[in-house]
Amino acid sequence: MNFKIMAAAAAVLVTAACGSPAPEIPSPSQTKGAPPDTSSITIEGDASAPVNQIAIQAIADLEQYWAENYPKLYGQDFEQISGGYYAVTADSPAPPCTTEPEEVAGNAFYCSTEDVVAWDSQELLPTLQSKFGDFVIPVVMAHEFGHAIQARSNFTARTVTRELQADCFAGAWARHAKDDGVFEVTSGGLDTALAGVLDLRDNPGTAKTDPDAHGSGFDRTSAFQDGFDNGLDRCKEYRDDEPMVLALPFNNIEDAAAEGNAPYDSIVNGVPYDLEDYWTQLYPELTNGQAWTPVAGLEAFDPADPPMCGDQSTGGYSLFYCVPDDYVGWDNVETMPRVYEQGGDYAVSTLLATQYGLAALTRLGDESDEKTSTLRADCLAGGYTASVILHNRAETSSWSISPGDLDEGIKALLVFRGDGDADRQGAGFDRVRAFREGVINGAESCLDYQN
Structure with missing residues (x-):
């Protein structure tokens, strides 16, 4: 219609x-540039699963990206994630920071106490992929790496500010991934990835001071586009209420x-x-x-x-x-x-x-x-x-x-x-x-x- x-x-x-x-989004292997070397990346879980293969390729590039850019941004070397990467299903052992795999269902997270990234590879990533294409998976990984950057830089702020800064970091990385050919990102692919960011919004009416607030769809897409357009230096500037969070109450x-x-x-x-x-x-x-x-x-x-x-x-x-x-x-x-x-x-x-x-x-x-x-x-x-x-x-x-x-x-x-x-x-x-x-x-x- x-x-x-x-x-x-x-x-x-x-x-x-x-x-x-x-729109159809090309497979991550169909890149216009040289794909990152994934030989050193290991995950806990099924590395042969299609969504995990995409995640592994994204992780390999994110490790290289932050190794190059973290020193420029914060003046010190980047410490690679040491606790591991966990692709979790209902049959997996409980990953660090959890007591049972069900706690990861429908979620992806970075846990600073154990320095790990974990994701639901059974439901969350396949569902996101089916709705928003392949590139949304690297964007999710880039967001979680953003939280690892916050842990290393001792960034403190409200939950919503931390989430929006992680979205901003993900947007900056997405610009690099597009421009440098890490993934073939068409305009349609970028649109659907942004739609995925929009889909991960808070429930309408959530206050910005809520300890679980991640931001409205407007806030989250704004932060992602801020990073995409203005780069890591802009993301580093994020503070509580800068940028403004448009958390609107019901009338x-x-x-x-x-x-x-x-x-x-x-x-x-x-x-x-x-x-x-x-x-x-x-x-x-x-x-x-x-x-x-x-x-x-x-x-x-x-x-x-x-x-x-x-x-x-x-x-x-x-x-x-x-x-x-x-x-x-x-x-x-x-x-x-x-x-x-x-x-x-x-x-x-x-x-x-x-x-x-x-x-x-x-x-x-x-x-x-x-x-x-x-x-x-x-x-x-x-x-x-x-x-x-x-x-x-x-x-x-x-x-x-x-x-x-x-x-x-x-x-x-x-x-x-x-x-x-x-x-x-x-x-x-x-x-x-x-x-x-x-x-x-x-x-x-x-x-x-x-x-």
Whole structure:
């Protein structure tokens, strides 16, 4: 099922997709560079298992990576992990730091008291691999190595800060693995790996001071991208509340009972009007007083009877901004209800906000290429989200964000894609980065946004 978005001109049709399967990711052995030497890596467990073979290759490179980079970062030699690596199944002996193998089920961890890394090779890694591709396994290993770095550098902070710094370290290593050809990481592979990071989020509503907090999906993907974009030096700077953790509480008991999800009809009927309110107030600030021209129409259509856009049929198009007729249209029977079901209410809200972003760019005379205008619209959707978080339109809007909504917005941009979308619109990884820019720095930062 496809979204197709009209952007910049009536003849320009850009596709994105809903619920597409994860792209195929090449086997780690299919690398463009020389794979690391794994001859010195031994694990406790079945080294022949496919997921463990990937883990071994990642560990071999991580040992070399940190041997080279730890001295530059901390001014002393890196001590390799001495307690061993444990690939645990239900039939395994209990690894160090546990009393029975069941304690590892569904988990991967670094234990500082015994200096070991252990992972569930029976359920966790195969499940992650099936959902998010091969590269998510090296990312998990890189995260656990991040905790080993913290133990060696005597890093102290809240649990959530330690987890986010480990995500940042994993992102920095992932950039190296991609750029140096340790693994062949396509844009689709990077998107699915980031989706895996998103999937490992806290339950919505978890406080940042919770001793078990690991961060929301927004926080964790932000930290991973921070490391990927800015490197190890940036990760070393992490401290409590730097970067800011966006741990949002539920608004009330009813919000918690609904798990933060408003009914579908209230979203598609209410969000466009809140977007109109947002742009009515923001647009004059961006244009030295020019008034916002309301979007001429909203078209919630049945794909069996699609509307026209200018002289073109929109048949087969599920979400779009029609430039010549100035309206936002969406498939209200199949696609958007499925996005709501699979992604949540704010996935729908975010996709609608991107179309209003395209409408705003059209009014502003933006003449950027298709990929750049898409990213700017994603950034503007993030700016709208920031406004909702801040309640800075309290006199005209009662709209609010619930825990998990930011994660749903990221998921909308990262997961609901189709074949070829990365070439036309930018990879999901890039679109998430643009959305985060708008959330963190506001809509003004979006007008000249460049990837």
